[in-house]
Amino acid sequence: MATFLGINFFALFGQLLIGLINGSFYALLSLGLAIIFGLLRIINFAQGAMYMLGAFVALLGFKYIGMNYWVALLIVPIVVGVIGVLIQRFLIRPIANEDHLYSLLLTFGLALMIQGLFTHWFGSSGQSYPVPDALKGGVRLPFMYLPNYRAWIIVVSVLVCFSTWWMIEKTKLGVYLRAGTENPQLLQAFGINVPLIVTLTFGFGVGLAGFAGVMAAPVYSVSPDMGSNILIIVFAIVVIGGMGSIGGAILTGLGMGVVEGLTKYFYPEASATVIFLVMVIVLLIKPSGLFGKNA
Amino acid sequence: MRSRLAILVLLGLALAAPLVIYPVFLAKVLCFALFACAFNLLLGFAGLLSFGHAVFLGTGGYITGWLMINSGLTPEIAIIAGTVAGGLLGAVFGKLAVKREGIYFAMVTLALAQLVFFLYLQAPFTGGEDGLQGVPRGKAFGLIDLADNQTMYYFVLAIFLAGFWLIHRTVHSPFGQIMKAIRENESRATSLGYDVNQYKWIAFIISAALSALAGSTKTLVFELASLTDVHWHMSGEVILMTLVGGVGTIIGPLVGAGVVVSMQNYLSGGELGNYLHIIMGAVFVVCVLSFRSGIVGQFNKFRRNNF
Numbered sequence: 005m006a007t008f009l010g011i012n013f014f015a016l017f018g019q020l021l022i023g024l025i026n027g028s029f030y031a032l033l034s035l036g037l038a039i040i041f042g043l044l045r046i047i048n049f050a051q052g053a054m055y056m057l058g059a060f061v062a063l064l065g066f067k068y069i070g071m072n073y074w075v076a077l078l079i080v081p082i083v084v085g086v087i088g089v090l091i092q093r094f095l096i097r098p099i100a101n102e103d104h105l106y107s108l109l110l111t112f113g114l115a116l117m118i119q120g121l122f123t124h125w126f127g128s129s130g131q132s133y134p135v136p137d138a139l140k141g142g143v144r145l146p147f148m149y150l151p152n153y154r155a156w157i158i159v160v161s162v163l164v165c166f167s168t169w170w171m172i173e174k175t176k177l178g179v180y181l182r183a184g185t186e187n188p189q190l191l192q193a194f195g196i197n198v199p200l201i202v203t204l205t206f207g208f209g210v211g212l213a214g215f216a217g218v219m220a221a222p223v224y225s226v227s228p229d230m231g232s233n234i235l236i237i238v239f240a241i242v243v244i245g246g247m248g249s250i251g252g253a254i255l256t257g258l259g260m261g262v263v264e265g266l267t268k269y270f271y272p273e274a275s276a277t278v279i280f281l282v283m284v285i286v287l288l289i290k291p292s293g294l295f296g297k298n299a
Numbered sequence: 300m301r302s303r304l305a306i307l308v309l310l311g312l313a314l315a316a317p318l319v320i321y322p323v324f325l326a327k328v329l330c331f332a333l334f335a336c337a338f339n340l341l342l343g344f345a346g347l348l349s350f351g352h353a354v355f356l357g358t359g360g361y362i363t364g365w366l367m368i369n370s371g372l373t374p375e376i377a378i379i380a381g382t383v384a385g386g387l388l389g390a391v392f393g394k395l396a397v398k399r400e401g402i403y404f405a406m407v408t409l410a411l412a413q414l415v416f417f418l419y420l421q422a423p424f425t426g427g428e429d430g431l432q433g434v435p436r437g438k439a440f441g442l443i444d445l446a447d448n449q450t451m452y453y454f455v456l457a458i459f460l461a462g463f464w465l466i467h468r469t470v471h472s473p474f475g476q477i478m479k480a481i482r483e484n485e486s487r488a489t490s491l492g493y494d495v496n497q498y499k500w501i502a503f504i505i506s507a508a509l510s511a512l513a514g515s516t517k518t519l520v521f522e523l524a525s526l527t528d529v530h531w532h533m534s535g536e537v538i539l540m541t542l543v544g545g546v547g548t549i550i551g552p553l554v555g556a557g558v559v560v561s562m563q564n565y566l567s568g569g570e571l572g573n574y575l576h577i578i579m580g581a582v583f584v585v586c587v588l589s590f591r592s593g594i595v596g597q598f599n600k601f602r603r604n605n606f
Contacts, residue, residue, distance in 0.1 A: 041402075045402075046402065047402045047405070047406065095584070095588065098588065102591065104401065105348050105401070105402075105405075106591060107587075108402060108405060109538065109583060110583070110584060110587040110588070112538075112583060113579075113580045113581070113582075113583025113587060114584060115580070116535065116577070116579055116580030116583060117576075117583075118580075119576065119580075120575070120577035120579075124573050124574065124577065232531070236409055236413045236531065237413075239406040239409055240406070240410035240413075242406060243399070243403060243406050243407055243410065276417040277414050280410050280411065280413060280414035280417075281414070283407070283410055284395060284411070284414075287395045287398055287399070288395070291399060
């Protein structure tokens with residue numbers, strides 16, 4: 005029963021799986037963008053560079069000090085997050101009162117610099133990172149072969165996304181975050197250290213990108229331009245979903261991955277452009293985005 | 300009176316420049332200057348940051364290049380065709396992009412430009428990764444042979460001046476005043492009865508068409524149209540030129556284009572070529588942190604304070 009009505013189910017499910025994996029990364033990255041946008045009202049153009057940085061730190065750690073995957077998964081997001089904290093504290097905060105477009109341009113400049121540096125150091129060709137031993141192999145399902153690592157990506161990404169969502173919607177810390185989004189002055193007046201929350205939020209959003217980078221290292225090749233390629237797609241996804249809700253960012257990310265996977269099966273020529281086309285349609289029908297409030 | 304004198308001096312310099320400096324380099328500066336001026340019309344005077352302007356530069360270049368290779372039209376017709384194509388694309392993109400504001404506007408334009416980048420990568424008429432090579436320069440109006448670099452430079456200078464004059468007129472027209480009003484306070488402009496999105500849309504079309512004009516001209520100068528001109532790096536470069544020169548000043552983008560193109564030429568010749576993107580990124584960061592009004596903006600400030 006490999007084919008039915010002319011559809012090859014092995015190939016279709018294979019593309020769906022790849023779509024879900026891409027979608028997991030879209031979700032992690034757009035979640036980070038949405039969290040940062042909520043408090044800082046800026047889009048971090050360096051989010052892609054931070055994702056690339058995460059993958060490279062994991063790769064270099066493995067090569068030179070034998071850092072294994074599990075340690076990397078824990079350490080690298082923290083390293084990248086700390087870099088984010090430094091960027092926010094020393095570069096973005098001084099111009100926080102200027103037009104937000106300047107912060108956008110600042111992060112764009114940083115992205116160019118970071119990508120340029122890594123291209124200079126490691127060349128533009130991709131390098132591979134081994135799949136951890138515990139996740140090698142796979143399961144043979146009736147309709148497809150599922151490699152363990154790929155299942156792991158989907159499960160972990162969804163877990164991380166939804167625990168972040170839970171943290172923001174249901175915990176005390178999340179209340180501060182949402183209050184800061186609504187009215188930072190008032191929150192400050194209640195004695196909360198808002199600048200600190202803003203800095204840590206930026207660090208957390210960027211750390212999520214670093215985490216996505218480590219997760220991506222064993223499946224995609226690690227190269228300096230891996231971040232910029234995915235980031236532009238994620239921007240389109242952010243426009244599609246709207247940044248009004250955290251849950252919306254996650255769902256749109258996963259959903260667009262699936263749409264891309266389906267397109268790869270049914271009409272491969274359009275697979276690179278389908279997400280942008282969806283963006284055009286959404287702009288025509290509901291300009292504020294699927295989950296966006298009218299702003 | 301003094302500004303008229305300054306314009307005459309500048310014009311004299313522009314006419315004499317190819318005697319001292321390599322004309323193709325000068326023509327390149329002028330093409331990018333026109334591109335940056337067109338971009339600045341949108342950012343500096345309408346307050347809209349487009350992150351996809353390379354797509355108009357590239358479209359103009361491809362249309363003009365394709366026509367010069369395949370149709371036997373004279374270059375001025377090919378350039379007009381490229382400009383119109385850019386304007387039409389701008390009309391479509393502008394209609395979509397003005398639905399969103401601020402940061403979303405930047406993301407929408409970037410995503411739309413990337414969509415076209417992928418289309419051009421796959422489309423047969425663009426030559427894919429190779430681009431269109433060996434585009435003939437032809438004879439302007441069927442009379443003036445542009446094969447000579449010096450003649451080409453004066454042709455480009457004429458186009459640049461026409462484009463620059465058009466931008467100058469737009470900014471100082473009633474339309475330009477309304478554009479500035481929208482930039483300063485959009486809700487007030489709306490409450491005064493102006494259809495804000497309509498004005499933004501028209502500004503976008505003018506800016507896109509002039510960017511395509513720059514791209515068309517650039518293709519003739521270099522006899523080449525390639526994917527580089529459509530890539531998001533190029534959209535970043537034009538922002539950098541405008542920022543370095545001075546956002547919202549008439550002459551700033553011209554100065555910025557001169558500085559950035561000279562920097563690129565100087566760097567790519569020397570051993571620092573590998574550092575090009577790193578240095579450009581660093582210039583971005585420094586400009587944003589401590590030099591937001593750009594060279595011309597700073598100069599104006601200095602003049603106001605001291606004279």
